[in-house]
Amino acid sequence: MKTLKEQFDILSDGAVDLLPQEDFMRKLERSIATGKPLRAKLGLDPSRPDIHIGHAVVLNKLRQFQDLGHTVVLIIGDFTAMIGDPTGKSKTRPALTLDETRENGKTYVEQAAKILDMSRTEVVYNSQWLDSMSFRDVITLSAKYTVAQLLERDDFTKRYRSGEPISVHEFLYPLSQAYDSVAVRSDIELGGTDQKFNLLVGREIMKAYGQEPQCILTMPILEGTDGVEKMSKSLDNYIALTDSAKDMFGKTMSIPDSLIARYYRYACFAGGEDVARMESELAAGTLHPRAAKVHVSGSLVDRYHGEGSGKEALDEFERVFVKKDIPDVIEETVLDGTSLDIVTILTSASMAQSKSEARRLIQQGGVSIDGTKITDPAALIDLQLPVILRVGKLRFLRISGR
């Protein structure tokens, strides 16, 4: 069993906030003394079933809790997802049915299992308690917090000032999330830094319900592969846990230099010393940024696809992008006809969304067949034998006719 100090050092490493520190120390101390594990809570939004390595930052931290013997409580927000979305950004997000959210929740958990130790994980759905609350219960809950307190949240303040709509139910979101903490009696809740407000509401609400308030731990929000926006599916700048080794490697190679060490630390969960060494070598110029990225990409792939797969991904990468060769595995599509015009091929193979787009791609020189650039939109392609179609830098497809 690790000592208090050791546990604290491990758990606080890489965290942005761990509040209040003294309370957390007390909880840890008690846990060590009584042998009773802490309950670490994480709420999941099951409206989008794919987990990406941005989510993984927090999951990895949870894993550290588990490795120290503590319990993780995953709350699938099936009830909240059913109602809609609070962020205002995507106000047209369709409300999901309970079945859909359950289904998403399941895939979510399957993916989380790549990181978490499921034998030390409790999975619960918040509809279990939220769905059965009466209107009276809701009023009781909402009476425990004030509008001014809610408006403290950055995002609410901004929207309120700039005249954007805020629906009343959005105010209820932080409260219901806070109530989840009451329901599962969490000792500490984790989340991204964007969740800090919500996590803190949890403390107040727990107190109001006569419980010992949870501590909060926030992890950084990992930027997406564009290096600017936070990683998210809707911005398409994400690396999914389910991405193939090849994609994972390639996507990581495309991150800006400024993010290399950050990815090393929060995506690969490299230790503080290793990260510091990389940072200083990069700064000193003794390590080429590309080499550092190759290392980061490789260890990321190793992490999720097994030891050694990072090397394979690198070999493939070198072949395609350094030697300008074609990938060794290319998806194949069979089309009707043995001689088709290039525009038809592009659209029916889903490499272009419309014929206009196909023509544009051709005119701009982004299309080649077997390595030969196609410039004539009316060109006929002989498909007696399979050909390799390349669109842009990254998209390859083997086409054969019948």
Place this chain on the structure above:
RNA sequence: GGGUAGGUACUCAAGCGGCCAACGAGGGCAGACUGUAAAUCUGCUGACUUAUGUCUACGGAGGUUCGAAUCCUUCCCUACCCA
């Protein structure tokens, strides 16, 4: 309930009777240069059997007009002020 300002393509945002598939910016895509980095430069960015062509589109539905994103009516939506 009353008043004011608004609702334009992925986003922001011009246009305010014909020259509008709609300026500009961002984003995205393609190309050049590179380290699948950044920065920079160029082109494209509604669809259709590529046509000085047709269709769809400026919150919805009607209307005026030879002609509407632009004018009128009505409905819906948003913010703010008053109650």
